[in-house]
Amino acid sequence: MRRITLAVILFILLPLVSSSQISIRIFARSKPSSLIFTTVKGTCSLTDGAAGEVRLNPGEIVVLTRYGDRIIYSTLSGIKGAADSLAFTPVSSDALFTVRAPGNSEPEKTLSGTLTVTSFPGSLLILNLTTPEECLPGVVRAEAGKYGPSDYFMAQAVVARTYIFRNIYRHALDGYNMCDDIHCQVYPGVVTDSVIVNACHSTTGKVLTDRDSILIEAAFHGNCGGETASSADVWLAGYPYLVSVKDPWCSYSASSTWKRTIPRSEWNNYLESKGVKPGTEVTIYSTNALAGNRITRRTVQGKTLWSEEMRLRFGLRSAYFTIASAGDSIVFTGRGYGHGVGLCQDGAKHMAEKKMSFTRIIGFYYPGTIITDVKKARMPVRP
Numbered sequence: 552m553r554r555i556t557l558a559v560i561l562f563i564l565l566p567l568v569s570s571s572q573i574s575i576r577i578f579a580r581s582k583p584s585s586l587i588f589t590t591v592k593g594t595c596s597l598t599d600g601a602a603g604e605v606r607l608n609p610g611e612i613v614v615l616t617r618y619g620d621r622i623i624y625s626t627l628s629g630i631k632g633a634a635d636s637l638a639f640t641p642v643s644s645d646a647l648f649t650v651r652a653p654g655n656s657e658p659e660k661t662l663s664g665t666l667t668v669t670s671f672p673g674s675l676l677i678l679n680l681t682t683p684e685e686c687l688p689g690v691v692r693a694e695a696g697k698y699g700p701s702d703y704f705m706a707q708a709v710v711a712r713t714y715i716f717r718n719i720y721r722h723a724l725d726g727y728n729m730c731d732d733i734h735c736q737v738y739p740g741v742v743t744d745s746v747i748v749n750a751c752h753s754t755t756g757k758v759l760t761d762r763d764s765i766l767i768e769a770a771f772h773g774n775c776g777g778e779t780a781s782s783a784d785v786w787l788a789g790y791p792y793l794v795s796v797k798d799p800w801c802s803y804s805a806s807s808t809w810k811r812t813i814p815r816s817e818w819n820n821y822l823e824s825k826g827v828k829p830g831t832e833v834t835i836y837s838t839n840a841l842a843g844n845r846i847t848r849r850t851v852q853g854k855t856l857w858s859e860e861m862r863l864r865f866g867l868r869s870a871y872f873t874i875a876s877a878g879d880s881i882v883f884t885g886r887g888y889g890h891g892v893g894l895c896q897d898g899a900k901h902m903a904e905k906k907m908s909f910t911r912i913i914g915f916y917y918p919g920t921i922i923t924d925v926k927k928a929r930m931p932v933r934p
């Protein structure tokens with residue numbers, strides 16, 4: 552699940568054309584020094600800036616390796632060269648290719664569009680020039696899973712598209728728009744799952760804005776445990792559409808309940824780090840936090856213990872839990888999975904299974920927001 556930016560983003564009224572290109576850094580996490588490019592379908596051309604252009608037909612392979620500030624490459628058909636940067640451009644409109652990095656833990660990706668490769672300090676800088684609509688099905692599958700009803704994926708498509716445009720300048724200072732890792736949104740490449748592809752096509756250009764036409768912070772998570780969390784309680788950044796809502800739709804899921812036990816010594820270390828003397832916190836064990844609303848913070852001796860902080864520190868599945876003392880252990884019993892803010896994926900899936908539309912699902916988890924065409928939304932300002 553991607554991270555949320557809490558940086559202040561400025562928005563302007565100038566629309567951005569949704570078909571405009573974006574550049575995504577590929578293999579941003581592993582930053583390989585070598586790459587194997589294979590044409591799968593159609594024809595591509597390789598331009599190295601000096602030796603001109605090489606045609607790459609299906610099955611043609613190009614191996615390239617960073618060598619100082621240059622790149623050396625060779626093709627299966629025996630062409631070799633060295634260049635500062637390489638560009639792989641589609642010649643036919645159906646061109647598809649794969650990229651993989653030898654010894655890399657990240658799986659091979661199938662991509663379309665243009666690929667540029669530059670030698671970068673310590674690694675290759677691999678950029679895929681594509682369009683938001685072209686990369687959206689891959690993003691949706693990575694973030695929302697493979698299986699579910701159409702309206703679930705339509706809701707996720709609108710959410711993921713909103714995220715792309717809101718964060719379109721996130722890496723502007725690095726020279727590209729987004730990375731393919733959880734830092735932005737995971738992009739596994741082009742996918743062909745028909746339900747997901749159709750869900751993206753049928754919502755083409757649709758994004759979520761607030762009443763001022765500003766693209767929303769489209770947060771989502773796995774399972775809210777029966778009540779979503781307000782962003783103000785989790786990130787200290789409040790948005791009128793990221794408020795807590797009671798969710799009757801997600802309790803069917805196995806993610807909805809969990810338990811985790813930690814040694815008391817670990818717990819005592821935490822209390823001391825917060826300025827709380829161990830032994831004085833007993834009142835927090837008597838509250839059944841699962842009986843009422845989410846408890847986002849507990850106060851002991853005037854010190855605040857945030858549920859979200861405990862979730863991150865102790866690796867809890869959610870910040871919706873009750874705490875019990877049991878001998879040498881502390882037992883957390885909780886509900887839900889993830890930070891709890893915004894759309895609950897298990898709940899959204901169940902609503903769609905109950906034949907509710909994606910517009911109703913979005914209205915339920917992001918109250919007061921507007922589904923509109925991206926051309927009518929205010930775009931972030933390039934830094």
Ligand SMILES: [Zn+2]
Nearest residue numbers: 729730734735
């Ligand atoms: Zn990123």
Ligand SMILES: [Zn+2]
Nearest residue numbers: 775798801895
């Ligand atoms: Zn839920």
